Amino acid sequence: MNEVLVVGAGPVGLSAALALRARGLPVVLLEADPEDRERPGSRALFVHRETLRLLDGMRPGLADEITAYGRTWQTRRTVYRGREVYSRTHPPSPGLPPFTSLRQVDTERFLRAACERAGVEFVWDARVTDVRSTAAEVHLTAEDGRVWTAGYAVAADGARSALRRGLDIAMEGSHGEGFHVVVDIADIPGAELPLERVFHYEHPGVGGRSVMRVPFTGGFQIDLQCRDDDRQEAYGSPEAARRWLPSVVGDGYAERILWVSTYRFLRKVAASFTDPHGRVLLVGEAAHLFPPFGARGMNSGIADAAAAAKAVAAGTAEAVADFADVRRAAALFNSAAAGEALDHLRPRRRIVRARQRAAAALAPVLPWCGSWLEHAPYGPRGGAPVAAGGTY
Numbered sequence: 001m002n003e004v005l006v007v008g009a010g011p012v013g014l015s016a017a018l019a020l021r022a023r024g025l026p027v028v029l030l031e032a033d034p035e036d037r038e039r040p041g042s043r044a045l046f047v048h049r050e051t052l053r054l055l056d057g058m059r060p061g062l063a064d065e066i067t068a069y070g071r072t073w074q075t076r077r078t079v080y081r082g083r084e085v086y087s088r089t090h091p092p093s094p095g096l097p098p099f100t101s102l103r104q105v106d107t108e109r110f111l112r113a114a115c116e117r118a119g120v121e122f123v124w125d126a127r128v129t130d131v132r133s134t135a136a137e138v139h140l141t142a143e144d145g146r147v148w149t150a151g152y153a154v155a156a157d158g159a160r161s162a163l164r165r166g167l168d169i170a171m172e173g174s175h176g177e178g179f180h181v182v183v184d185i186a187d188i189p190g191a192e193l194p195l196e197r198v199f200h201y202e203h204p205g206v207g208g209r210s211v212m213r214v215p216f217t218g219g220f221q222i223d224l225q226c227r228d229d230d231r232q233e234a235y236g237s238p239e240a241a242r243r244w245l246p247s248v249v250g251d252g253y254a255e256r257i258l259w260v261s262t263y264r265f266l267r268k269v270a271a272s273f274t275d276p277h278g279r280v281l282l283v284g285e286a287a288h289l290f291p292p293f294g295a296r297g298m299n300s301g302i303a304d305a306a307a308a309a310k311a312v313a314a315g316t317a318e319a320v321a322d323f324a325d326v327r328r329a330a331a332l333f334n335s336a337a338a339g340e341a342l343d344h345l346r347p348r349r350r351i352v353r354a355r356q357r358a359a360a361a362l363a364p365v366l367p368w369c370g371s372w373l374e375h376a377p378y379g380p381r382g383g384a385p386v387a388a389g390g391t392y
């Protein structure tokens with residue numbers, strides 16, 4: 001009964017399982033989906049250096065494996081209404097890169113293989129529907145009636161977490177208006193676009209909406225910021241994406257679309273990261289939801305996972321309470337930082353847009369204006385312990 005239950009085989013649950021195995025604990029990972037499931041789209045692309053270090057601590061060599069596959073670029077550019085206002089090319093840094101970019105499905109593939117090598121026991125087709133905790137243990141019940149009992153459970157079952165709901169823990173925060181569209185596109189072999197991240201403010205090709213292009217292994221992601229009154233069908237369907245894509249990336253890509261999705265701006269943090277008995281620890285999107293700019297979701301989720309494993313291995317009420325306090329503080333920091341990024345990306349007040357316009361005009365003579373335009377979309381960096389997030 002000293003085994004630990006982890007619920008959810010997303011990137012955070014897989015990391016929690018790996019971190020628990022690294023501490024010598026037996027792990028049973030319960031996942032609702034079947035073993036041969038297909039996970040969609042690129043979603044969280046960035047794995048930050050801090051996260052790579054955490055993963056390497058869980059499984060030595062894993063960071064090298066992921067970075068060998070992912071892409072790291074040295075050049076970042078910012079464009080304002082068709083005119084470049086910032087461009088920097090940094091020399092490669094020794095050791096681990098500041099980040100690596102790969103589709104979430106690939107990150108999960110590496111994590112899952114590492115879990116299998118580390119002896120995590122996977123139970124697929126196990127949708128947990130009920131949770132009960134006592135002072136000494138936790139009982140989980142699946143929809144088909146199977147029951148598991150353990151000293152601790154790590155809830156990594158995502159944004160609609162059944163465990164969080166079962167424990168009646170509220171999500172607190174806000175959701176912004178509007179949405180953005182995420183499109184994954186495969187490279188044209190032999191004619192790949194330059195390996196750089198480009199943020200384009202008020203792109204003239206899409207009616208002045210802002211667009212970001214981010215490479216990943218095998219292709220790139222286009223992120224289109226829609227306006228609050230845009231209709232989802234006008235921008236967010238595959239047919240719509242095929243219409244507007246050529247004016248953003250040129251011809252030849254409309255038929256290379258791999259995935260199109262829309263994404264809303266939620267900023268929510270669970271009222272508590274544990275149940276009253278300290279037997280269930282909430283991590284990842286089960287505990288917090290952030291808008292994607294700054295890459296805070298998956299990165300901070302993996303930091304939650306590492307902290308949860310440490311607390312469970314310590315096995316004391318104090319360690320679990322400490323996990324809950326520290327990771328909730330990190331989530332609140334991330335939520336505030338994401339809010340700052342959103343205020344810049346989706347300005348509510350005219351003055352913000354006017355400031356951006358002025359900075360773009362002054363950037364050729366005052367480089368710090370270009371630098372501000374480059375960095376502001378991602379919000380402030382660091383802050384709370386292993387909060388994750390920052391410019392990429």
Ligand SMILES: Cc1cc2nc3c(=O)[nH]c(=O)nc-3n(C[C@H](O)[C@H](O)[C@H](O)COP(=O)(O)OP(=O)(O)OC[C@H]3O[C@@H](n4cnc5c(N)ncnc54)[C@H](O)[C@@H]3O)c2cc1C
Binds near residue numbers: 032044160161283
């Ligand atoms: C459309 C979309 C676009 C995104 N784009 C970005 C992006 O551009 N950048 C970014 O940083 N992040 C992005 N994200 C967010 C990112 O995908 C998440 O931060 C990340 O997946 C969180 O990982 P997780 O492991 O906490 O949750 P999830 O990845 O949601 O994993 C949860 C797992 O739990 C399983 N599960 C759920 N309920 C149960 C249950 N009751 N019992 C058992 N298992 C269960 C699920 O099947 C799943 O495997 C995006 C998300 C979406 C949906």
